[in-house]
Amino acid sequence: MGTGVLSFHASTKSLTGNLGSESASSQSGYVGVTPVEGTKHSEEPLSTLLDDVRSVYGQPSHRLTKLIDLALQASESCQEAIGFIEQSQIMNSDIEMQRAQSFVYEMLPYRNLEEGTALVVASLAMAFINMAGTPFDKKQILCVDRILKGVYSSPFMSVDKAVDFTIDMEDCGFVMDSSGLNIIFEDALESGFASGE
Amino acid sequence: MNRGLPAVSKAFLDTTVLTDILLKSGELGLWSREAIKEYDEILLPVYAMKEFSSGPLSYWIWLYNKFALTKSLSKTILAISSMVPMKPRTAQTALEALSLCNNSIPISGMTEEENAEFYRQVLLGKIMRAWKKRRNVVPGTNVVDDLPCFTEGDPLLKQEDKTLNNAACKCHLRRGKDCCAAAIIKKHPDDIAALIKAIEGKSRREDVSRRAVLHKMLNTPKLSLNARECRNIGDAYFAIQAPRDSVILTTNGKDHKELADALGKQVLCPQDTP
Numbered sequence: 038m039g040t041g042v043l044s045f046h047a048s049t050k051s052l053t054g055n056l057g058s059e060s061a062s063s064q065s066g067y068v069g070v071t072p073v074e075g076t077k078h079s080e081e082p083l084s085t086l087l088d089d090v091r092s093v094y095g096q097p098s099h100r101l102t103k104l105i106d107l108a109l110q111a112s113e114s115c116q117e118a119i120g121f122i123e124q125s126q127i128m129n130s131d132i133e134m135q136r137a138q139s140f141v142y143e144m145l146p147y148r149n150l151e152e153g154t155a156l157v158v159a160s161l162a163m164a165f166i167n168m169a170g171t172p173f174d175k176k177q178i179l180c181v182d183r184i185l186k187g188v189y190s191s192p193f194m195s196v197d198k199a200v201d202f203t204i205d206m207e208d209c210g211f212v213m214d215s216s217g218l219n220i221i222f223e224d225a226l227e228s229g230f231a232s233g234e
Numbered sequence: 235m236n237r238g239l240p241a242v243s244k245a246f247l248d249t250t251v252l253t254d255i256l257l258k259s260g261e262l263g264l265w266s267r268e269a270i271k272e273y274d275e276i277l278l279p280v281y282a283m284k285e286f287s288s289g290p291l292s293y294w295i296w297l298y299n300k301f302a303l304t305k306s307l308s309k310t311i312l313a314i315s316s317m318v319p320m321k322p323r324t325a326q327t328a329l330e331a332l333s334l335c336n337n338s339i340p341i342s343g344m345t346e347e348e349n350a351e352f353y354r355q356v357l358l359g360k361i362m363r364a365w366k367k368r369r370n371v372v373p374g375t376n377v378v379d380d381l382p383c384f385t386e387g388d389p390l391l392k393q394e395d396k397t398l399n400n401a402a403c404k405c406h407l408r409r410g411k412d413c414c415a416a417a418i419i420k421k422h423p424d425d426i427a428a429l430i431k432a433i434e435g436k437s438r439r440e441d442v443s444r445r446a447v448l449h450k451m452l453n454t455p456k457l458s459l460n461a462r463e464c465r466n467i468g469d470a471y472f473a474i475q476a477p478r479d480s481v482i483l484t485t486n487g488k489d490h491k492e493l494a495d496a497l498g499k500q501v502l503c504p505q506d507t508p
Contacts, residue, residue, distance in 0.1 A: 149351075152396075157359075159355035160359045162352075163356050196362060200359060200362045200366055203359045204363055213360065214356075214360060215353060215356060216260070218297075218357075219258075221314055222294075222297055223262060
């Protein structure tokens with residue numbers, strides 16, 4: 038039996054459709070990120086979390102298990118990064134955040150459990166893209182960790198909850214816009230796209 | 235930030251600044267995000283939120299829905315380009331931006347549909363975040379001039395096709411009842427007259443429609459305004475409603491200054507910044 042740390046927001050109805058089914062994306066030609074050697078990964082928290090899933094919803098799907106596992110590993114990297122940054126070991130902290138980044142990208146094909154979950158994982162990935170290699174500060178690492186904990190403890194997240202998480206990210210200085218898309222669309226708006234000029 | 239203007243501690247936000255803060259990131263909208271930090275009190279009229287909802291937010295919802303319905307990044311880009319007469323520079327920019335979009339996808343091997351789904355979800359976050367933050371653009375934002383006939387309904391996500399609908403956010407004028415914004419403006423007939431004089435003889439489409447609605451409010455104040463006429467008040471609303479001890483913050487300085495000058499009020503725009 039688990040610890041009861043999970044807090045699912047989705048209705049049973051929506052879970053019926055999600056659990057046990059695999060998305061097209063997870064079966065596509067996705068090229069996963071090779072696990073980084075030396076990544077610390079405790080089996081205990083994952084099995085505990087999955088026990089919680091089983092106790093509430095029965096046998097979890099492969100997608101749910103993968104998402105929780107990857108979020109957990111990414112969170113562990115964040116915690117390592119926080120430890121390093123507190124000792125002013127910026128390089129080691131950044132190495133841990135690179136690991137977290139690769140886990141977040143690996144989460145993408147498994148994110149479509151619920152609209153909010155998908156939104157927050159996609160936004161997290163976009164925030165990493167926009168960081169463009171700049172090392173994270175402590176506030177930002179803590180923020181990413183909060184979100185990852187949110188994902189593995191509430192993998193069926195509502196849009197409202199996910200939006201709150203992205204507001205937290207924005208407040209920590211993350212940018213979750215697509216610069217390419219913004220260029221196209223802002224240019225179109227300036228060209229009179231909406232006014233018909 | 236000393237711009238050679240009398241020191242004021244209150245900023246009255248117009249729709250362009252609200253849009254910059256809520257929908258733009260990075261260099262885009264930077265001026266607005268920096269400018270509001272200069273003031274002790276930020277006044278946000280509900281009219282700006284109304285314009286934001288029916289204008290910029292609805293355009294981004296249009297873009298979001300293109301992703302939801304076409305399930306394709308390239309088709310969405312084509313849809314954007316078909317809406318504007320593409321200048322060569324714009325076409326070039328579009329191609330570069332498309333390439334930027336494709337390169338920014340963090341994993342390889344995603345299908346066209348999965349690619350579009352990624353952007354759709356990022357846009358869903360952007361739109362919902364902007365709407366949720368509208369009343370608190372900076373901590374302590376003071377929302378003023380409530381408009382009871384304007385309902386601030388949240389954008390609704392349709393589960394079946396993932397489209398967004400912001401129809402719940404609109405004017406609900408009761409038959410025979412006057413537009414709430416008009417009722418506020420009509421209390422200032424001298425200001426209305428001064429604004430009419432300021433845009434006398436101007437032939438731009440927005441000036442013509444603004445003049446018509448100002449004339450109607452001044453000459454036949456008992457006649458009600460409809461939702462379209464309410465929209466036509468536009469910048470005149472900000473000129474009349476900005477408190478005398480505030481500055482109107484806008485990125486559209488040209489239009490606002492013309493009107494605010496007529497009433498002896500201050501405007502600050504990016505062109506005023508050294």
